[in-house]
């Protein structure tokens with residue numbers, strides 16, 4: 209078995225497989241998605257743990273069961289045969305940046321996703337600390353602060369709604385989001401969310417917060433909803449935190465090289481590898497776990513999918529050795 213990616217999803221799958229006496233190698237580039245944050249939350253039994261410490265612990269646990277690790281990026285992959293049918297057949301060859309190639313009967317894609325932020329100068333400087341996306345991952349830490357939500361899609365209104373549970377000083381800056389419909393306007397008003405019909409020109413992190421420079425939308429400069437949101441050209445507002453919805457792009461290059469096709473998320477928020485509940489993908493012998501297959505999976509959900517998929521692969525191996 210080869211697993212590409214050693215985050216929560218890949219590690220969990222590797223442990224299940226190794227505990228089922230399967231031979232597993234994990235090739236990992238070492239950049240879990242949440243590494244920019246100092247703490248991971250909602251991780252039962254490990255609340256607030258540093259993300260890199262969490263994967264280091266998981267790796268030690270996997271190594272105790274014999275999982276082998278290669279610190280490298282898988283740069284290309286190909287089939288050695290189209291459909292690996294016998295359990296002993298070698299199905300794939302993976303080329304790594306380390307210069308070694310790895311043969312495997314099955315491949316688990318656990319490569320996570322890339323958070324593509326809007327192209328706003330200075331925005332990425334605070335990513336994972338003062339620029340955040342997930343109310344459950346970081347919201348508690350910024351509770352009560354002035355929070356600016358930068359609109360990127362219609363779903364950003366939903367994001368503002370969730371952050372309003374954590375602070376009564378939430379400002380929705382429309383930026384690239386569509387103008388609010390009636391229901392969204394009602395929601396903003398009833399939850400006390402200030403609405404600013406402007407785009408974000410630049411973001412600067414300072415000692416006292418984050419300065420956000422606004423630019424009026426030329427097409428619709430007049431503010432709607434809460435009038436407190438009126439903005440002048442190049443007005444700067446200071447917030448304690450900025451929430452933004454990145455485009456969640458599946459790290460799917462290897463999957464696509466093996467013949468797979470990624471799917472757009474219906475919300476328009478990202479892309480993912482289409483996988484069944486078992487983790488099986490359209491490419492025979494290739495499974496997907498964690499964020500590569502599910503843009504919404506947090507750490508525990510990613511690990512859970514790894515456990516389930518590992519168990520499925522083990523069962524599939526056993527069944528494939530039984531003559532039909």
Ligand SMILES: Cc1cc2nc3c(=O)[nH]c(=O)nc-3n(C[C@H](O)[C@H](O)[C@H](O)COP(=O)(O)OP(=O)(O)OC[C@H]3O[C@@H](n4cnc5c(N)ncnc54)[C@H](O)[C@@H]3O)c2cc1C
Pocket residue numbers: 212213214215216217218235236237238239240241242243244245247248249250251280281282283318319320321323335336342344345346459462497498499500505506507508510
């Ligand atoms: C800033 C931030 C903070 C977050 N905070 C939280 C939180 O507090 N709590 C929570 O539950 N969730 C949090 N999340 C979500 C969390 O990061 C994901 O749920 C989790 O990382 C998904 O695990 P994964 O194994 O699918 O992917 P990842 O953890 O991203 O692991 C993927 C691994 O695959 C490797 N990789 C990618 N491509 C290749 C390749 N070609 N070859 C080899 N290796 C490769 C990467 O380097 C990485 O090590 C946060 C997300 C972000 C962006």
